[in-house]
Amino acid sequence: MRSVALAYILWIPPMGLLGLHRFYCGRVWTGVLWLVTGGCFLIGWIVDAFILPGMVRTTNLERRVEVHEQRLAGMPPGALPAAEGHRVIYCTRCGSAMQVPVGSxxxxxxxxxxxxxxxxPA
Ligand SMILES: [Zn+2]
Structure with a gap:
């Protein structure tokens, strides 16, 4: 989880003018832009003061979606109904669910x- 407080600390010059708060929020490309233009000629840096909490919130939500998708890919027991033409079987060692084609x-x-x-199993 990214923190709004730390994002604001990184926003303070000279760090903020170098885009550190943007790198912290995973905005690499605009971070580089801030780095080479001095916070998009100060304008972007000033705007960021207002949108920083939203940026941190979005980053945290993106991260949560990512973690959720990874969990789905690992398919913990009972997480998903089987896709069409598949059925769910369970690992005899760890109990993880996995999908296998029907008739396999x-x-x-x-x-x-x-x-x-x-x-x-048959
Ligand atoms: Zn297993």
């Missing part, structure tokens, strides 16, 4: 979490 009973699959090879 007996085939072997790698668990996405612990990498154990398990045979899909």
């Amino acid at each position: 009973g007996g085939r072997r699959f790698h668990c996405p979490s612990c990498h154990t090879v398990i045979a899909a």
Whole structure:
């Protein structure tokens, strides 16, 4: 989680004029722009004083979506209904759910979490 307080500390000159608060919020390209133009000729730097809390909030939300998507990709038990033509099986070692094609009973699959090879039940 990024903090608004720290973002404002990084906004204070000379750091803010070098775009450090933007780098902190993951805005790399505008950070570089701020770095080479002195906060977009001061104008961008002044505007940032007003939009910084929103920028931090957006960054934190983006990060949460990212973490959520990673969790979905790992498919913890019961997280997802199976996609069409697939069914959910569970790792016999760690219990993680994974999707396998229907009709793949007996085939072997790698668990996405612990990498154990398990045979899909019929
Ligand atoms: Zn496993």
